[in-house]
Amino acid sequence: MAVIPLTRPILGDDEQAAVAAVLASGYLVQGPQVAEFERLVAAHVGVAHAVAVTNCTAALHLSLLALGVGEGDLVIVTPYSWVATANVIELCGATPVFIDIDPATFNLNVALLDQYLTESPEAARVKAIMPVHTFGNPAGICELIDVAQHHGIAVVEDAACAIGAVERGRAAGSFGAIGCFSFHPRKIITTGEGGMLVTDDPWIAGFARGYRNHGQESVDGMVEFVMPGGNLRITEMQGAIGVIQMRRLAGLVESRGTLSARYDSLVTPLGYTPQHRSPGAAVQSYVVLSPEHLSAASVIAHLRANDVEATIGTNAIPFTRYYREQYQLSDRDLPATAMVRDRAITLPLFPGMAEAEQDRVVEVLATVLQ
Ligand SMILES: Cc1ncc(COP(=O)(O)O)c(C=O)c1O
Secondary structure, eight states: OOOEEEEEEEEOOEEEHHHHHHHTOOOOOOSHHHHHHOOOOOOOOOOOOEEEOOOOOHHHHHHHHHHTTTOOEEEEEBBBSTTTHHHHHHTTEEEEEEOOTTTOOOBBHHHHHHHHHHTTGGGGGGEEEEEEEEGGGOTHHHHHHHHHHHHHHHHEEEOTTOTTTOOOTTTTTTSSSSEEOOOOTSSSSOOSSOOOEESSSSHHHHHHHTTTTTEEEEEEEEEESSSOOOOOOBHHHHHHHHHHHHHHHHHHHHHHHHHHHHHHHHGGGGTOOOOOOOOOOOOOEEEEOOOOOHHHHHHHHHHHTTOOOESSSSSSSSHHHHHHHHHHTTTTTTTTHHHHHHHHEOOOOOOOOHHHHHHHHHHHHHTTTT
């Protein structure tokens, strides 16, 4: 029996033709295709500026640098994410403050955030808040922005998985001072590797454009280097793929939504609990909690043994080795994160997935219970 893969990027003849055209043009790095990709993302998100960079990790790092985050600063972050979300804080010399997640949405718990900012003597050192739209789910972002504004703290949205997601009519990535997207092959649209920083702030956009290109700027028509920067440019091949992928975005989000709703109706009666998603979620990964008496590890092993690719949800960052040794947080400090660490399972989801494939995944899930 063929293995049902966890994911499958949707790339077709249009992407192939677009890349071939770039190769024929001989213009390979950060040219008109990248500019068009940026224009399409900015228009979709509803922001003034979009700056393409090598990946979302670079976009998040750049965001913190743009906000002046450095040594001695605290940055509030979700403990349940790809480890990049916390790593960029460490790379700036700042310290992450992990606030537990909501056990249903898997997003940062806004009530706990408000409590920390109101009660902690260290709150004055908090320079930024980095919430994640976990698996493309923007639930709670409006309340989080209200709390952040009340306390006067900038928000960087880690929208790595959330291109195409909306909350109360606004796109994920447009709520905070900065939003960051990933175009890794496991995301909703892909350029191979790739990331994008979006913002309405012209200074932040200018800083990001300068930083991604060695601090280079045009001054009176001459090249000048106005600050130290790096090389975070993407290629025209990536830009050209991104342009086509943006045209596919609405259809991809819709298809993922339909498949996810079908999964919900099939797995819930078996005792699995799907992530609580808001109606505007763009489902990047379909994640369920195992029934209480079953560990995610045992369910995943059973799925894999039956030719269904499955994996954990994402990382419980404070319990990975570096963060465990550095901050020594226990399950009691972050009970919802610890619970989700032990019970979250990502099931196969990709546009074009056949109902028969979904049914097989569900059948295997059912047999774990027997
Ligand atoms: C929530 C989150 N943040 C950041 C990243 C990093 O994105 P990239 O691989 O584009 O650097 C990922 C990638 O998996 C992610 O899921």
